Amino acid sequence: MAEHTTAPRRPPTRALVYLPAELKRGVPAQVRATLGHPMETGHRRDAEGGAVPRDIVNRFEAWLDDRLVLSCDWFPAVSANPTLAFWLQADGPATLRLEWTGDHGFSHRETRRLAPA
Amino acid sequence: VSLRQRRRWRAALAAGALTLAVAQAQAPAADARRSGLLDMGPALQALQRDDTQNPGLLMVQDGAALWAQPAGDASKACADCHGPGPERLRDAAARHPAIDPATGRALNLGGRVNQCRTRHQRASPWPTESAELLALTAWLGLAARGQAIQPPMDARLQALQREGQALWQQRLGALNLACTHCHDRHAGQRLGGAVIPQGHPTGYPVYRLEWQGLGSLQRRLRACLTGVRAEPFAPDAREWLALEAWLMQRAAGMPIETPAVRP
Numbered sequence: 001m002a003e004h005t006t007a008p009r010r011p012p013t014r015a016l017v018y019l020p021a022e023l024k025r026g027v028p029a030q031v032r033a034t035l036g037h038p039m040e041t042g043h044r045r046d047a048e049g050g051a052v053p054r055d056i057v058n059r060f061e062a063w064l065d066d067r068l069v070l071s072c073d074w075f076p077a078v079s080a081n082p083t084l085a086f087w088l089q090a091d092g093p094a095t096l097r098l099e100w101t102g103d104h105g106f107s108h109r110e111t112r113r114l115a116p117a
Numbered sequence: 118v119s120l121r122q123r124r125r126w127r128a129a130l131a132a133g134a135l136t137l138a139v140a141q142a143q144a145p146a147a148d149a150r151r152s153g154l155l156d157m158g159p160a161l162q163a164l165q166r167d168d169t170q171n172p173g174l175l176m177v178q179d180g181a182a183l184w185a186q187p188a189g190d191a192s193k194a195c196a197d198c199h200g201p202g203p204e205r206l207r208d209a210a211a212r213h214p215a216i217d218p219a220t221g222r223a224l225n226l227g228g229r230v231n232q233c234r235t236r237h238q239r240a241s242p243w244p245t246e247s248a249e250l251l252a253l254t255a256w257l258g259l260a261a262r263g264q265a266i267q268p269p270m271d272a273r274l275q276a277l278q279r280e281g282q283a284l285w286q287q288r289l290g291a292l293n294l295a296c297t298h299c300h301d302r303h304a305g306q307r308l309g310g311a312v313i314p315q316g317h318p319t320g321y322p323v324y325r326l327e328w329q330g331l332g333s334l335q336r337r338l339r340a341c342l343t344g345v346r347a348e349p350f351a352p353d354a355r356e357w358l359a360l361e362a363w364l365m366q367r368a369a370g371m372p373i374e375t376p377a378v379r380p
Contacts, residue, residue, distance in 0.1 A: 014178055018169035036175040038329070080329035081172040 013037075013108040017098065023116040028087040031062075035083075035100050035108060041076035057102035060084060064094045064114075074102075090116045150371060153314035153379060156305070165320075165378035173255060173324035173376025176248070176331050180256025183249055189240025195253075198237065203260035210254070210261035211373050214362045216271045223277050225361050226254050227333065245352060251322045251331040258322065258375025265370050266319065274362060281363025284356055290347030296360075311380065317368040318361065320377020327380065334361055 018032040035057065042054025054076065062070040070086055088096070098110045154162060164170050184203070187194045199205050213226040224232060227250050231242035243250040268274065285296045299308065300316035307313065321334040328336075335357045342349045350356040 014175060016169065016174055016178070032169050034170065034172055034175060079326075081175055083170055083172070 013106070015098070015100070015108055015110050017110050017112060019096075019112060019114075023090060023114055025116040026089060026091055027116075028089040030085055031088050031096070032083065032085045033098055033110070034081060036081055037100075037102070037106070039076070039078055039080045039082065043076065055103050055106075057082065057100045057106060059099075059101045061099045062086070062088070063097040063099070064088070064090065090114045092116065148370075150317060150368065151315060152317055152319050152371060152374065154320070154374060154377065156312040156314045157378075157380060161326075161378060161380060165374070171324070171376060171378060173322075173331060173378065174259075176252045176322075176324075177256050177259050177376060179248070179252035180254070183253050184256060189234060189238030191237060191239045193238050195233070203257055206257060207260050208264055208267070210258040210375060211264045211266050212269055214274065214277070214358060214365065215269050216273050221273065223274060223358055223362065225334075225358060226257060228358075230254060230257075246333060246336055248331075251333060254333075255322050255331060255376045258320075258373060261373045262375060263372050265372055266365055266368050268362070268366050268369055277359050277362040278366045279363075280355075281359035281361070281366075284360055285363055289342065290345035292345040294345045296341070316364070317371055318364045319368055319371050320374040320379070322375065323377040323379050325379045331376065334364070 014036045016032075016034045020029045023029050037057050038055060039057065040052055040055040042052070042056075044052045046052050056074065056076055056078070058074050060070075060072040060074065061068060069088065072084070074082070090096075093116070094114050096112045096114050098112075100106070100108045154165060157165075164172075168174055184195045185201070187197070203209075209229070210226055213229060214223050215229075216222070217224050217229075217232065227243075227245065230250060230253055234240045234242055268278070288295045296316065299313050304313050304315040318334050321337070322331045323337070324331055325337075335352075338357065338360055339349045
């Protein structure tokens with residue numbers, strides 16, 4: 001039975017990543033990534049009146065091989081399960097790496113092999 | 118135009134209006150029912166319709182993992198009996214609440230999952246609003262997406278639906294309002310800034326932006342009860358099930374759209 005205690009049970013981290021099925025060399029394509037995360041702001045109180053500690057993802061990075069192509073700093077106003085969409089142009093075969101890091105040692109990584117035609 | 122002609126026109130008009138009124142009374146309003154999806158703005162509709170953006174799909178993913186994961190003393194996974202995918206239970210979400218033939222009790226989809234857990238997996242049931250139960254029912258709901266809601270024909274279920282219908286029409290709380298007052302008589306109008314939907318349970322469990330997560334129909338109904346300043350029923354009360362049975366009957370024929378997104 002799932003134990004429902006005050007400490008949130010952290011399920012395995014997960015994300016949905018969407019890329020167009022076919023990429024074309026040098027043509028920008030939209031990448032969409034949704035991360036499963038509560039994004040607890042730290043401003044809320046629980047049923048007993050105690051502060052709910054902040055638990056957010058505060059950094060997102062997208063790497064194309066060794067090149068950082070996008071980075072974001074996130075703050076408590078970002079919603080739970082944040083979605084990010086951005087345009088990406090690959091000029092040749094590469095590995096796309098998406099990384100989210102946050103409070104309490106949170107980290108999640110997704111990699112996709114890109115082979116633009 | 119002579120007076121006589123004018124009289125004739127007036128009579129014709131009156132006869133026309135009368136036939137129209139009779140026609141309206143006979144045809145059960147072709148289908149004036151509409152999903153709450155259509156009451157949302159285009160951005161939110163897009164969020165629900167696009168599986169690459171619908172945040173409910175995250176939990177569906179969890180549900181797929183739970184399906185394959187052995188549980189309980191029997192160490193059996195759902196997949197061991199029902200197959201690797203949900204195909205054999207494709208219409209489950211569209212056909213619940215239903216009467217369990219073994220016990221004669223009505224079960225909603227979550228109740229059915231929990232009964233399977235206790236009976237076949239010999240595991241403890243999941244709490245009503247637990248992440249696991251929501252995830253698995255969302256996964257089954259997605260499998261039924263697009264199918265018409267089709268409550269099974271069963272006299273015992275019909276009795277429950279009637280109970281639910283009576284509750285739907287029952288005034289409640291300090292505001293002394295019944296569900297029907299908002300969702301039948303004033304649907305499409307506004308309550309504060311929000312459009313009042315007709316209240317069809319086509320997309321549960323839904324991803325509600327206000328909740329920032331998935332929630333069950335019972336959670337939605339509970340929020341409505343506190344909204345009219347009534348004391349919600351006990352968590353395991355028969356009233357929830359009765360209301361669910363009635364709402365599914367009321368929405369019979371409408372397509373399942375789980376996991377829906379709502380504001």
